[in-house]
Amino acid sequence: MTINTLLESLHFIEFAILYLLIILALAANQKFSRTTSLFAAAIAMIYGVVDEIHQLFVVGRSFSIADIIKDWTGVIVAWTLVRVTNFKRIIKVKSA
Numbered sequence: 001m002t003i004n005t006l007l008e009s010l011h012f013i014e015f016a017i018l019y020l021l022i023i024l025a026l027a028a029n030q031k032f033s034r035t036t037s038l039f040a041a042a043i044a045m046i047y048g049v050v051d052e053i054h055q056l057f058v059v060g061r062s063f064s065i066a067d068i069i070k071d072w073t074g075v076i077v078a079w080t081l082v083r084v085t086n087f088k089r090i091i092k093v094k095s096a
Contacts, residue, residue: 011070016078
C-alpha cells in the first residue's frame with residue numbers, strides 16, 4: 001500500500017467518523033432516532049461537498065468529485081451499519 005492510497009482512504013474513514021460523532025452527540029442528548037440519524041448523514045455529506053468547494057480557494061488544493069464520492073461512501077457505510085445494528089434491534093423489541 002502506498003502512502004497516496006492510505007491518504008486517499010482517509011476520506012472514507014474521516015467522514016464515517018464525522019457521522020458517528022454527530023450521532024453520538026445526538027444520543028448523548030436523547031435526540032437519536034431514525035430521522036435524526038438520516039439528518040446526521042445528510043449533514044456529514046453536505047460538509048464533504050462544502051469542504052471540497054472551499055479547496056477551490058486554497059493554494060495547492062483542488063476540487064475533486066472523486067473525493068466527494070469517497071466522503072459520501074464513508075457516510076453511507078457508517079449510516080447503514082448504524083441502521084442495521086441499532087434499528088433492527090428496536091424493531092424486534094417492539095414486535096415482541
